[in-house]
Amino acid sequence: MSTQSAAGITVEDVTLSYGSSLVLASVSLALRRGEVITLLGPNGCGKTTLLKIINGLLHPSRGRVCINGKEITRMGQAELARLIGYVPQAQRSSFPFSVLDIVLTGRMPHLSVLAQPGEDDVNRSLRALELVGVSHLASRPYTQISGGERQLVMIARALAQEPGYLLLDEPTSYLDFKNQIHVLKMIRGIARSQEMTVVMTLHDPNHALMFSDEIVLLRKLFGLEGMAERQGLPRNLVAVGDPLEVMTPENIKDAYGVDVEVLEVKGRRILLPA
């Protein structure tokens, strides 16, 4: 507790179960301000759950989350939304709102109850669209743009919130090869230029290696039988820290149960399934 610095996200002793299955068991993490942090791990390891807990969308059954030293349960929803922007995984569309109207909803935490967004909000939203490079889409219906473009629009919406932290849930999941790289580069660029802390979940270990300052490698909790084998308490965290130190064959095996070979190509590390 004494090391708790003012800037950053601290997750303390967070535990959550869905029904009878334990997803997160006493997870503690300190995420420093000003980095690109990737939560990595197999399906069901709780990385999306952890992201939602940090954003207050889910409440842990035990433990707490502090942002810049303040516990999130003590914040109002608007206060939290001014600190954290969140881009969910599924890009749903209901009505054919224009892209600008969608991004404008990001201004919500900055407006009073009866206010509607004004000129200043429109300008900030347009700037957010410019940051992610899709200004030309502003007046297009959201329902008629591609999956990659929708992802960028939702990132712009989170940027319009002007938060210090940006949480992204699998920002590349519905994208093709080119768009995956494009979006990840964009995210890293924005984190640098806007001095924003990015916490995202990813599926591809190689993407995590390429685009993160820090990786949090998680594993899925096992049933009771598995726990007996492993002895002691169940643990979610495999390793946390510098990507090159975290992404070793031993750790990958521990997290995914898969053997990998590590290649060094032109100074970059690549993981290949053995």
Next chain:
Amino acid sequence: MFIGSFQVPPAQLMDLIASHLFGYSTSYPEVYNTVIFQVRLPRILLGMMVGASLSISGAAFQGVFRNPLVSPYILGLSSGAAFGAALSLAFLPGVSIQYAAFFFSLLAVGTTYFMATSHKSTPTVSLVLAGVIVSAVFDSLLAIIQIAVNEKALQSIVYWIMGSLGTASWSKIYSAFPLFALGCTAMLLLRWRLNVLALGDEEARSVGLNPEVYKLIFIIAASLAASSAVAVAGIIGLVGLIVPHMLRMIFGPDHRTLMPLALTFGGSFMVLVDNFARAGMGFEVPVGVITTLVGAPFFAYLLRKVRSGGWE
């Protein structure tokens, strides 16, 4: 106002209105006065109110449910109102039909809401299902009343359910206006937040809007407006569905423009349709029948056009 079985030429109509406004007297027969100011004017004003409230609450419900195929009646409001009206017509002559219909329509919506709420959250799919259940219960109760009553009462019940502006009066306008105005004002003031809400619960929460709170606010406001309309005019079908949808197709889905348009256009649409209802044929047809006949083909077209019914 010059349309109808009793002919009042436009020029004389203007003169008559001017005489009221400026306080001079005219030599027209008293019956002109009665037809214009006690029959047609209240009917037009009531038509505007009913059309406006059904349309704007339809637009609000569609935003809350994120679905263009939703009407203000989805939560059992109309079934509750029909039961309340029938109860008053058949067994409680002391209780006004309007108040009975109003009370039971809100009771139905409230029951639906509480049935659908668990663990402090109210998923829209649960709301729709609870609405179906509550509607079915009130429909059955209505059927029991219809079987139990005599023919004359049955006729009034059936006529009431069909929806009509034929019984318009100043007292109905005065009694329905406050809640109509309250509901509409709330919806208009908060209308931009429907955009935020329409993107999804999680998307709303992540920008700091509590979807449960705003769902409830919009459901209350829309139900107040729609119930006060149904209570005076009976169940006028499909206006709350087609008007917002037409406007959305023409002007786009942004609730900042959609809501005021629904209010004004809905009112005009209702008056227009009511003109046909009372003067289009030799006899008066309940306006609810006409709106349904116009609305049903439109609904069918919509259903085929919007793939998967618009559900997520």
